[in-house]
Amino acid sequence: MGIDADTLGFSPDWDVPVRYIDRTHAWYDALGTANPYRYASYAHVPFAPMRTPMVRARIALLTTAAPFDPAKGPQGAGAPYNAAAKFYTVYSGDTAHDHDLRIAHVGIDRRQLTDDSNCWFPLPALRRAAAAGRIGELAPRFHGVPTNRSQRHTIEVDCPEVLARCREDGIDAAILVANCPVCHQSMALTARHLEAAGIPTVVMGAARDIVETCGVPRFVFSDVPLGNAAALPDDPASQDATLGLALDLLEHAFAPRTTVQSPLRWTRELDWKRHVMNVAALTPEELEQRRAENRAIKQVAQAVRDTTLAGR
Numbered sequence: 001m002g003i004d005a006d007t008l009g010f011s012p013d014w015d016v017p018v019r020y021i022d023r024t025h026a027w028y029d030a031l032g033t034a035n036p037y038r039y040a041s042y043a044h045v046p047f048a049p050m051r052t053p054m055v056r057a058r059i060a061l062l063t064t065a066a067p068f069d070p071a072k073g074p075q076g077a078g079a080p081y082n083a084a085a086k087f088y089t090v091y092s093g094d095t096a097h098d099h100d101l102r103i104a105h106v107g108i109d110r111r112q113l114t115d116d117s118n119c120w121f122p123l124p125a126l127r128r129a130a131a132a133g134r135i136g137e138l139a140p141r142f143h144g145v146p147t148n149r150s151q152r153h154t155i156e157v158d159c160p161e162v163l164a165r166c167r168e169d170g171i172d173a174a175i176l177v178a179n180c181p182v183c184h185q186s187m188a189l190t191a192r193h194l195e196a197a198g199i200p201t202v203v204m205g206a207a208r209d210i211v212e213t214c215g216v217p218r219f220v221f222s223d224v225p226l227g228n229a230a231a232l233p234d235d236p237a238s239q240d241a242t243l244g245l246a247l248d249l250l251e252h253a254f255a256p257r258t259t260v261q262s263p264l265r266w267t268r269e270l271d272w273k274r275h276v277m278n279v280a281a282l283t284p285e286e287l288e289q290r291r292a293e294n295r296a297i298k299q300v301a302q303a304v305r306d307t308t309l310a311g312r
Contacts, residue, residue, distance in 0.1 A: 058138070062176040089158075145187060217253065
């Protein structure tokens with residue numbers, strides 16, 4: 001006898017975490033990119049336990065969001081992907097001040113993105129946690145982590161720089177918030193580097209397969225569209241709840257590869273998972289347009305990267 005899924009109240013077959021590795025491979029293959037990208041994967045995962053009680057701990061926030069620069073073109077929620085807005089070197093910002101950070105990243109479904117930066121930059125939630133005594137204090141700086149496709153560059157250049165800055169700030173643990181597919185890899189690699197140096201970390205993300213394939217000590221997974229790993233839009237309760245999961249995981253995880261899934265559900269478009277980087281959903285005309293856009297994006301991104309790294 002077959003299973004009557006509707007009668008039993010099962011979720012639809014498509015309502016499972018998106019396999020971003022498979023989706024990105026199929027997407028870029030259709031766009032004409034040769035040699036499928038190999039995401040980082042490790043068998044061994046470093047793990048550093050919390051040594052300072054959370055009520056006395058100094059917590060750092062790491063982000064892949066970029067400071068808004070009006071000179072670089074549209075970067076809001078409704079804007080197309082903007083390669084000119086990317087950054088390629090680690091930067092830092094004062095946590096005592098507010099910041100306008102945007103996520104004009106490739107691979108993000110911009111129909112599901114709003115202008116609520118709390119979804120990807122939970123600095124206000126961390127301030128509230130410090131004021132409530134949930135954490136000892138917020139580190140004096142947050143740090144921006146570049147989303148380099150080159151894993152070697154991330155591991156050999158970006159990760160050591162982030163570690164050096166975290167050590168300068170005297171942190172006890174770090175929260176890393178990822179956005180696009182490559183962001184998730186960059187943050188996973190950064191978490192591994194910090195843990196190997198004795199700094200506990202927790203990654204907040206929405207691309208479960210990428211983070212778990214790389215292998216991290218602690219991961220808070222939210223089954224929501226990319227760019228919303230820290231909260232639901234315009235929902236302060238979800239901001240505090242998601243941060244609370246991350247802080248609890250920092251305190252209580254006793255082994256690497258510990259994943260906690262947030263109970264939050266995306267309700268703005270119930271079948272959003274059908275459309276994320278789905279080649280099958282494109283017409284031939286739309287696919288050709290995407291190919292042309294991809295060629296232009298690569299040229300812009302390469303020019304920005306070359307200019308940035310040449311000026312280091």
